[in-house]
Amino acid sequence: MRTRLFSAVGVAIGIGVLASWTAPLAGQAPARPSASAKAPVNPRTPDGHPDLQGVYDIATLTPLERPPQFGNNMVLTPQLAKQLEEQVAQRKDQAALPSRGDRNAPPIGGDGSAGAAGNVGGYNNFWIDSGDSYVIVNGEKRTSIIVDPPNGRIPSISASARQRNAGRPVRTTSDQSEGNDPGLEGPGAYDDPERRPLGERCLLGFGSTSGPPALPVLYNNLHQIVQTKDTIMILNEMDHDARVVRMNAEHVPPSVRKWLGDSIGRWEGDTLVVETTNFTDKTRFRGSTENLKVTERFTRVDGKTLLYRFTVEDPATWEKPWTGEYTWPATDTNLYEYACHEGNYALGNILRGARQRDQEAAQKPVNK
Amino acid sequence: MRTKLRLSVALPVAAAAFLLATGVPLLAHHAFGGEFDANRPVLLKGAITKVELVNPHAWIHLAAKEVTLAGEKKDLKGGTEEWAVEGGTPNTLLRRGITRDSLKSGTEIVVDGYQTRDHTLTRANGRNITFTDGRKLFMGSSGTGAPKDGADSSEPPPGR
Numbered sequence: 257m258r259t260r261l262f263s264a265v266g267v268a269i270g271i272g273v274l275a276s277w278t279a280p281l282a283g284q285a286p287a288r289p290s291a292s293a294k295a296p297v298n299p300r301t302p303d304g305h306p307d308l309q310g311v312y313d314i315a316t317l318t319p320l321e322r323p324p325q326f327g328n329n330m331v332l333t334p335q336l337a338k339q340l341e342e343q344v345a346q347r348k349d350q351a352a353l354p355s356r357g358d359r360n361a362p363p364i365g366g367d368g369s370a371g372a373a374g375n376v377g378g379y380n381n382f383w384i385d386s387g388d389s390y391v392i393v394n395g396e397k398r399t400s401i402i403v404d405p406p407n408g409r410i411p412s413i414s415a416s417a418r419q420r421n422a423g424r425p426v427r428t429t430s431d432q433s434e435g436n437d438p439g440l441e442g443p444g445a446y447d448d449p450e451r452r453p454l455g456e457r458c459l460l461g462f463g464s465t466s467g468p469p470a471l472p473v474l475y476n477n478l479h480q481i482v483q484t485k486d487t488i489m490i491l492n493e494m495d496h497d498a499r500v501v502r503m504n505a506e507h508v509p510p511s512v513r514k515w516l517g518d519s520i521g522r523w524e525g526d527t528l529v530v531e532t533t534n535f536t537d538k539t540r541f542r543g544s545t546e547n548l549k550v551t552e553r554f555t556r557v558d559g560k561t562l563l564y565r566f567t568v569e570d571p572a573t574w575e576k577p578w579t580g581e582y583t584w585p586a587t588d589t590n591l592y593e594y595a596c597h598e599g600n601y602a603l604g605n606i607l608r609g610a611r612q613r614d615q616e617a618a619q620k621p622v623n624k
Numbered sequence: 625m626r627t628k629l630r631l632s633v634a635l636p637v638a639a640a641a642f643l644l645a646t647g648v649p650l651l652a653h654h655a656f657g658g659e660f661d662a663n664r665p666v667l668l669k670g671a672i673t674k675v676e677l678v679n680p681h682a683w684i685h686l687a688a689k690e691v692t693l694a695g696e697k698k699d700l701k702g703g704t705e706e707w708a709v710e711g712g713t714p715n716t717l718l719r720r721g722i723t724r725d726s727l728k729s730g731t732e733i734v735v736d737g738y739q740t741r742d743h744t745l746t747r748a749n750g751r752n753i754t755f756t757d758g759r760k761l762f763m764g765s766s767g768t769g770a771p772k773d774g775a776d777s778s779e780p781p782p783g784r
Contacts, residue, residue, distance in 0.1 A: 374662075
């Protein structure tokens with residue numbers, strides 16, 4: 257099989273026709289081959305490894321965690337998937353309908369909106385690009401990205417991890433609390449810019465968009481892979497974070513910590529395996545410690561799709577590792593610069609608002 | 625029959641859970657509640673003076689000739705007041721072909737939102753930014769054939 261593969265690549269290079277790289281390679285498919293009728297297509301780099309390069313738009317309607325009513329069922333029936341996707345499309349159409357030109361201001365006391373819209377309504381739907389369809393893996397639409405544990409949900413963090421996190425002043429990009437807090441946060445949350453979440457400070461994209469593990473978010477879900485023999489770069493649109501994976505290398509010493517961790521890679525057959533450790537104690541994916549280990553597996557399932565599978569381990573936070581998987585479809589749209597510091601007036605506005613509240617509090621008579 | 629029954633029961637719950645991920649931002653670059661004051665709703669009418677298609681959030685500036693703030697109409701004495709309203713990431717618009725030049729200075733718009741928690745600033749979130757007839761500034765894209773770019777105020781967007 258290996259011989260056939262190399263001869264196929266040789267012919268492709270020889271005649272210089274890129275399309276020849278898409279010759280079907282029976283038996284070279286990933287461990288869990290696609291159930292689609294089409295034979296898998298597997299372009300290769302000159303050194304013989306699968307060519308994973310491209311720009312991928314990972315936006316999807318499939319949530320990270322499975323809604324509880326689906327139980328252990330990871331598959332969405334085609335009928336239900338179609339209905340849900342149509343509903344999303346209808347909602348987007350509705351959001352695009354005209355409002356009244358002679359409308360009034362929204363209500364005093366807030367409009368009741370949840371999440372990051374924070375009771376003030378956020379902004380129009382046209383800025384958002386969070387996907388139109390559910391992820392397809394092995395020909396089946398999925399109810400969640402998480403596949404292990406079987407209920408598709410992140411295991412509860414341990415009591416000691418909860419206690420550890422409660423004592424931390426600095427919030428992370430991936431804290432759910434940001435989304436669940438419609439108004440102001442606890443005391444001291446605005447005392448210092450360094451207490452603001454990493455996303456708000458433009459240090460990392462929010463919601464683990466850059467990862468690892470890379471997860472879909474509300475917008476700017478583009479990721480680009482550039483591959484050489486010795487290094488593989490994963491460029492994330494937000495916040496234009498480039499993660500450089502050193503192939504067949506050792507991790508840097510434990511004293512060296514990085515925002516995105518230290519990534520080393522190896523090929524297991526046709527799957528790129530990337531192991532990342534050496535995170536900072538501020539990255540803290542979903543409340544983890546700096547000893548988090550993320551193992552990612554990139555497998556090409558056809559000429560336009562990668563399967564991305566990741567396992568998250570941190571015994572000080574979760575009793576057992578947990579795993580997710582979803583596909584990365586290639587896109588021909590552009591990835592744009594996301595120069596976050598350039599226009600981050602929001603952070604200044606947030607802190608100025610807090611200083612005004614401090615002033616007002618100082619002027620109020622103290623009632624004891 | 626069995627499938628049909630299961631669908632009709634499962635759909636409302638499932639739809640509610642899944643659709644939470646669309647509509648309004650659940651998790652974004654920053655929580656808007658920390659920046660804007662839910663007790664200071666504002667309605668602005670006026671002409672665009674500047675468009676900053678910058679990350680993490682775009683800002684559209686306007687010379688408001690009508691300002692209704694916290695339930696009271698401001699007396700601008702026939703003049704205008706400069707306001708800036710915060711939107712989302714411009715990268716999404718760029719991918720749909722909308723650029724800084726798509727939206728001309730002088731275009732009359734209507735904005736509703738909430739003022740910053742610092743009340744000395746004339747800034748608000750662009751909760752809903754429309755032309756004066758209520759059409760959304762940039763149309764959404766849904767994959768159902770909805771127009772993608774309604775930026776030119778001089779003519780209705782295609783398909784409508």
